[in-house]
Amino acid sequence: MAVCEDPIEATQPYGIDDGVTRQLVLDDMIAILLVTPAMKRVRILQISHLG
Structure with missing residues (x-):
């Protein structure tokens, strides 16, 4: 899955963008x-x- 290879690129910030x-x-x-x-x-x- 893309999130395992590049989690920052494959996801969006949640709350304050702390990068974590x-x-x-x-x-x-x-x-x-x-x-x-x-x-x-x-x-x-x-x-x-x-759903």
């Missing part, structure tokens, strides 16, 4: 992510189904 808390918006869900580029980690904080 991001949101991934897809057709049927939104995921709030914690991105730590230095450690190459993406942690899912919340998933909301839009």
Whole structure:
């Protein structure tokens, strides 16, 4: 998935653009992510189904 390869490019800022808390918006869900580029980690904080 693109978010694992380039999480900043594949996601949008969530709240204040701190470069760490991001949101991934897809057709049927939104995921709030914690991105730590230095450690190459993406942690899912919340998933909301839009259906």
